[in-house]
Amino acid sequence: MLEIKNLKARVAGNDILHGLSLAVNAGEVHAIMGPNGSGKSTLAQVIAGHEDYEVTHGSVTFKGQNLFDLEPEERAREGLFLGFQYPVEIPGVNNAYLLKTALNARRAHQGLDEIDAFEFLKTAREKMAALGMDPKFLNRGVNEGFSGGEKKRNEILQMAMLEPELAILDETDSGLDIDALKAVAQGVNALRSPDRAIVLVTHYQRLLDYIEPDFVHVLSEGRIARSGDKTLAHELEEKGYDWIREAANA
């Protein structure tokens, strides 16, 4: 699904990723953990194609294609989804309208007809109910005046509607209360399938109590310092990130 080889990247003149390699297969859930500044969000932004991030070395393929040959919107239509750490507000643009436009862009790419308006509303309302979202959010401006938790739920709603093949969730758990965290986890778990892969970028182990990862990777100074199964997350919780840093430097 996703294959990253020796990736180096920089932003605003600072080298952040120093040769990162990672392979994610269909059906897998990966958690990428690490201290602040280790390059977690940079990795997510580079994969999504944010223009502020410059790739200086290495390769990334997505479903066998060179990811860097694709524009951000093409990556999205191919089934790559990024749940943003800080979802942006777009005042005046109706949330349902954005959702439907996005969905139809993906469907057009897949050779499907535009979604029927009734079918769209029905599906959206069902998914919102599952996420504990008031259907009124459909008719508000995109993220306009949403609380932090509401913005994150809205990200998960978009993901649920778009049914991506690869979802990268960047610190989706940060700032969530326990109810929101559970709702988000439920949304992610509902998407788990043998055809899809999920990458959770997170600072804390807490999210992994609700979404059980197949693999856990610890990022340190722009590289994967250690990989393991879910027990690695618990170990980190106990010993802290310094333990990894010391082990990496040893």
Next chain:
Amino acid sequence: MATESEQLESLVNRRYEHGFVTDIATDSLPPGLDENVVRAISARKNEPEWLLEWRLQAYRQWLEMDEPEWAHVHYPKIDYDAISYYSAPKSDEDRPKSLDEVDPKLLETYDKLGIPLHERARLAGVAVDAVFDSVSVTTTFKEKLSEAGVIFCSFSEAVQDHPDLVRKYLGSVVPRRDNFFAALNSAVFSDGSFVYIPKGVRCPMELSTYFRINAANTGQFERTLVVADEGSYVSYLEGCTAPMRDENQLHAAVVELVALDDAEIKYSTVQNWYPGDEQGRGGIYNFVTKRGDCRGANSKISWTQVETGSAITWKYPSCLLRGENSVGEFYSVAVTNNLQQADTGTKMIHIGRNTRSTIVSKGISAGRAQQSYRGLVRVMPQAAGARNHTQCDSLLIGKDCGAHTFPYMEIKHPSAKVEHEATTSKISANQLFYCRQRGISEEDAVNMIVNGFCKEVFKELPMEFAVEAQALLNVSLEGAVG
């Protein structure tokens, strides 16, 4: 897409330059303006003596006036002696013979805007009788209007057929000496539209310049007069969304609306004159005076405008709220891209008691364009209970454009309630990236954000017009980002 819009503009520009080198047809007057020119225009139109006199007085007043310089626009001095003030329609030999001779890029724009086939020919200036398709439409609708007693004809026809009405109302809202451009228009106006809705009649259809017979050549000094008698209602649509080419660079139109007791006029405009190329060359100067007079009690005048064209726009559709409980509204979307300049807004003059006005202005600037909102709310000493709400929002695309707001308020009655809200926002790179990450192209994302921004104004437009206006905005901002 940037290259496409460049190509489009260069094409329009080329056609435009071509327009400047036409031979002066025998029926045109040589450039320059004096009393003989005014007399000649009036004579050619076979006008009554009083109208000639009216024009001459306007001309004399114009001579003593100076071109206004207070607007936030810049352009080289206009040489009024270099303009020909009367030119007959271009002869067929100068025009394209069929759509095959028209540049495909222009046709592509028409296609994007969904302009019906038979209209494309007229817009592109094709000489053949493709236009005749609309004649049957015109006939049926003329019959329907005359059954209702509605008069809708060209200004010249009205002067011949309804001289008393014209004489009673012409210049009663915009006096000849109102301003420099209005005086010029009063002296040399070429043609335009005349509408009269009799007492108690609700006009059975939207009146559109689109269908008016002889609409093809109203010239650069257009004159429009709409009178809604007691208890009547009319919705009037002006302009169309397709890019309009014209050989004349200076346009100085005057529009006067009169609403008597309990009457309502809804006046919607989509203005899309050629804006000039990316260097700002060759675009139309659109210096328009539009004013509505809520003369009767409980009357209402509502202006809705979508302005995307012209190199320079100078335009302030206004309402004189004389009648008690009368209502004035102004809803505007103005788009400026590349080097376009617009200084536009409105004036709400509260004279009667309990008069109300609403102003919603949405300005969008892209490229290196400069846009100003200039609004005046004046509450006269006798206007007890007057209320106004003004909302003025600017959206900037890119970093080289500008938006300016000049709200003026003159309140002379203590009971007045006047509110003003203003915002300026920018389409951010993060908003665009967010949309792109959801699979929406940058251009669609811009359109989505812009249309969201304009929603409040679009909903005031007649349904069909609103759809066209939305498409027009998308085309106007093509290549604005990136």
